[in-house]
Amino acid sequence: MTHTWSVQRCDTARLADVVALGNLAFGDGYFDLPKIKDILNNGAPFYTAYGETGDLIGYCCSLYLPMREAERHMKLPENAFAGRLEPETPVCFMKSMAIAEEYKGKGLADRLFASCLADAVTDGLRFACSSAWKIGDSVPMRRIFQSHGFVVHSEIPMLWFDDKDYTCVVCKGSCRCSGVIYYKFLNGKDD
Numbered sequence: 001m002t003h004t005w006s007v008q009r010c011d012t013a014r015l016a017d018v019v020a021l022g023n024l025a026f027g028d029g030y031f032d033l034p035k036i037k038d039i040l041n042n043g044a045p046f047y048t049a050y051g052e053t054g055d056l057i058g059y060c061c062s063l064y065l066p067m068r069e070a071e072r073h074m075k076l077p078e079n080a081f082a083g084r085l086e087p088e089t090p091v092c093f094m095k096s097m098a099i100a101e102e103y104k105g106k107g108l109a110d111r112l113f114a115s116c117l118a119d120a121v122t123d124g125l126r127f128a129c130s131s132a133w134k135i136g137d138s139v140p141m142r143r144i145f146q147s148h149g150f151v152v153h154s155e156i157p158m159l160w161f162d163d164k165d166y167t168c169v170v171c172k173g174s175c176r177c178s179g180v181i182y183y184k185f186l187n188g189k190d191d
């Protein structure tokens with residue numbers, strides 16, 4: 001079966017659908033409306049995809065943050081990229097992405113991720129990073145990060161454990177999953 005989709009910048013009116021897809025993919029409490037509004041209001045690239053029937057079938061959102069805040073999100077010590085980025089340097093933190101079950105494995109995540117990254121480059125950001133979900137030994141986003149030139153910095157055990165509102169769909173309670181930290185200097189600068 002072939003699928004078609006349309007990809008666009010996220011629209012305020014459809015935020016509830018993003019919350020629902022995020023919670024389905026990661027577990028209850030992962031997103032709520034205030035959280036997703038804050039992400040949209042940050043103004044960093046946030047793309048959504050819709051299927052033939054107009055349903056939301058995927059999203060990829062990011063945040064532009066000073067390096068020291070991105071480090072906090074990733075539970076890295078301050079100055080984890082010592083000497084290469086100042087704490088106040090704005091960076092693109094790839095926050096979250098999910099694809100509806102029926103549309104997985106068709107390149108949609110890659111398409112949404114590429115759109116976010118291209119905008120970050122256009123906006124003049126020098127650096128992108130993310131904490132990728134590790135489920136057992138598998139990192140669902142590994143191929144996508146690798147194919148876009150990201151490299152692994154480190155692995156952080158129980159990265160999301162402190163988020164008490166969140167019930168991980170894998171752990172069935174507080175999340176004990178690790179996060180793998182990926183990063184990339186954009187435009188080949190500072191490599």
Ligand SMILES: CC(C)(COP(=O)(O)OP(=O)(O)OC[C@H]1O[C@@H](n2cnc3c(N)ncnc32)[C@H](O)[C@@H]1OP(=O)(O)O)[C@@H](O)C(=O)NCCC(=O)NCCS
Nearest residue numbers: 025097098099104105106107108109110132133140141143
């Ligand atoms: C991870 C996810 C976003 C990938 O979406 P997708 O549209 O299926 O991805 P793509 O079709 O663009 O595939 C990109 C690559 O990732 C690989 N991949 C996809 N899901 C994978 C998984 N669960 N484990 C390992 N590799 C996976 C694909 O095989 C593909 O590699 P290829 O180019 O060599 O074929 C999707 O599976 C999803 O929503 N998962 C649940 C939520 C999640 O894990 N989000 C990411 C959190 S960091």
